Amino acid sequence: MFNQLLERRRDSLMQRTAARPLPQRRVGPLPVFALACALAYAGWALLVWKAGWIPAALATGNVLVYALLYTPLKPLTSLNTLVGAVCGAVPPMVGWTAMTGSLDAGAWVVAGILFVWQLPHFMALAWLYREDYGRGGFVMLPARDPSGNLTAQTMLLTSLTLVPMALLATLQGLAGIVFALCATLLGLWLSWESLRFLRARTDAMARRVFLVSIVYLPLLLLVMVLDRGPVSPAAGVRLRGVVDGGDVAGPPRSNAEPRMPSGQTAPASAP
Numbered sequence: 001m002f003n004q005l006l007e008r009r010r011d012s013l014m015q016r017t018a019a020r021p022l023p024q025r026r027v028g029p030l031p032v033f034a035l036a037c038a039l040a041y042a043g044w045a046l047l048v049w050k051a052g053w054i055p056a057a058l059a060t061g062n063v064l065v066y067a068l069l070y071t072p073l074k075p076l077t078s079l080n081t082l083v084g085a086v087c088g089a090v091p092p093m094v095g096w097t098a099m100t101g102s103l104d105a106g107a108w109v110v111a112g113i114l115f116v117w118q119l120p121h122f123m124a125l126a127w128l129y130r131e132d133y134g135r136g137g138f139v140m141l142p143a144r145d146p147s148g149n150l151t152a153q154t155m156l157l158t159s160l161t162l163v164p165m166a167l168l169a170t171l172q173g174l175a176g177i178v179f180a181l182c183a184t185l186l187g188l189w190l191s192w193e194s195l196r197f198l199r200a201r202t203d204a205m206a207r208r209v210f211l212v213s214i215v216y217l218p219l220l221l222l223v224m225v226l227d228r229g230p231v232s233p234a235a236g237v238r239l240r241g242v243v244d245g246g247d248v249a250g251p252p253r254s255n256a257e258p259r260m261p262s263g264q265t266a267p268a269s270a271p
Contacts, residue, residue, distance in 0.1 A: 001036035002067035005029055007136075010075070014136040016129055051098035058097065062090040078141040081122060089115035109168045116165050117217055119158035120194055123151050124210035128203055148201035155209060156194040163187035166220060173230035175223075182223045186216050 004011065004022055012023035021027045040063050047056035066087045073080035089111040096107040126133060127142040134143045142151045166183035169175045193212045197205040 001032055003071045005032050005036065006071050010136040010138065014132045016132050052101060054097040055094045058090055058094045062087055074138045076139060078139050078144060081141065085115045085118040088118045105172045106174050109172055109174060112165050116158055116161050117213065120155040120190065120209060121213040123155045124206045124213065127151055127206040152198035152201055156191060156198055159187065159191040159194040162190065169224060174228065176227045176229060179223050179227040183220055186220055190216050
């Protein structure tokens, strides 16, 4: 809400945002500001109460960065996209710290994946709306890159970066070999589509990169959940255990009784 309040004049110049309530003057700035403040405070209070100070501080800081840094930078420099990507990477850190209480390596790995993923995703979208961004006075790279060459190079480079970035999840013990293989294939798929856009910089190719990026993220996170935990001898059966209804993601219990063949019983323990 804060960004729509600050950008209401520019939003009225863009076809994509001209129908929003503020540009249409269906609501005034003061009620929007009051509601935005109330929601921001309610979110902070709820997180402090239920999750702790770290997630509350991250969420509140994210609102401030988005409203006070990212939004003012959008009409000034194309580097605003990097700041916006930081804002998009913080929410999983909020969830991570709410569950663990700390900003350990896992939080940074997941945030890093989200940060890098947003760049090819947004560049593809911004290319489709480059004329609209130009009308609104927003300095997005595709709006200032008529040939699309720099935009396409950025999309390809960041798509390729997703491969080693996602593999950090396996190296840090967050996920196993199945995840590593799927993450590599998904990253190469997105990179291939970005390469096709580099070769033929058309709206159709950009739209394809955008759609593949939308498929990439939920699939990657789903496999990360299914193949969670460090690489171990049990890593190859994690997915089978989840599908069968068992829980084999965690380490085996040391006091578990051995499984005996049918018709036999385990020997009695020594007194």
